[in-house]
């Protein structure tokens with residue numbers, strides 16, 4: 001794996017557009033020479049390096065592994081009576097657990113995601129200094145002092161005892177970090193965009209906030225099930241819009257900000273790149289565009305199907321027809 005990745009980087013170094021900061025990306029090179037040619041170059045390069053000094057041997061793996069020690073886990077039963085009781089008696093807690101608590105390889109423990117997406121009150125992924133102080137305390141009290149930042153822009157406590165989940169939830173709620181929306185429509189990934197980034201074509205944060213405001217009903221968002229929505233302010237794609245079930249990309253047209261929408265992207269085991277649904281939209285149009293996409297999903301969804309499953313089953317055409325239904329042909333062409 002290591003030598004293969006190194007080969008890919010070497011091919012990029014040799015042919016990539018290091019001369020132009022807007023084009024200095026592997027994806028630009030892959031597009032320019034074609035995926036097959038790129039893969040062929042990598043394969044050829046790999047013939048020189050595959051058994052070379054970059055190969056990760058078991059001895060090297062073991063040498064490095066000895067510098068890492070597992071936390072001092074307690075020997076616990078897989079579940080905990082008080083935790084199960086709270087789950088049954090407190091619906092809000094059960095809902096939070098269903099979204100934010102994840103399985104753990106050690107019996108009696110769980111990993112917990114703290115949501116930094118409380119809704120339209122602050123940009124996705126933002127946390128105040130007070131919240132970070134609170135999170136540090138939570139990590140010390142509930143997780144061996146360890147804290148991780150997920151690429152979804154949330155915080156993860158990796159080792160929490162199930163017995164402590166109820167207490168943790170109450171403290172996280174007080175700190176504004178327990179919105180039960182992990183993996184749902186309002187768990188938006190947004191890059192800093194034009195508010196902060198000098199490379200941006202368009203702003204990301206106001207779009208994220210407007211969508212969160214439109215979908216501010218947590219019951220409805222829960223009923224929709226898992227939907228990922230990713231926003232990037234330019235083609236550099238720091239918001240990974242390509243792999244959002246719904247992707248939004250800021251584009252510049254004649255000096256003004258527009259947004260291109262993709263559908264069908266996915267990360268994880270069934271990674272896929274989203275497809276562009278058509279001409280781009282103004283910032284003001286974006287909440288309505290997302291509403292129409294969601295309406296199309298709700299109208300076509302079978303039982304508890306996930307958004308991505310519906311998109312894969314029916315294709316992007318029904319979404320496109322609904323989104324562009326009242327756009328005049330001239331308007332569409334101009335956009």
Ligand code: SF4
Pocket residue numbers: 191192193194197198199200201232233234235236237238239
């Ligand atoms: S994707 Fe966003 S953060 Fe990345 S370079 Fe573009 S505007 Fe900046």
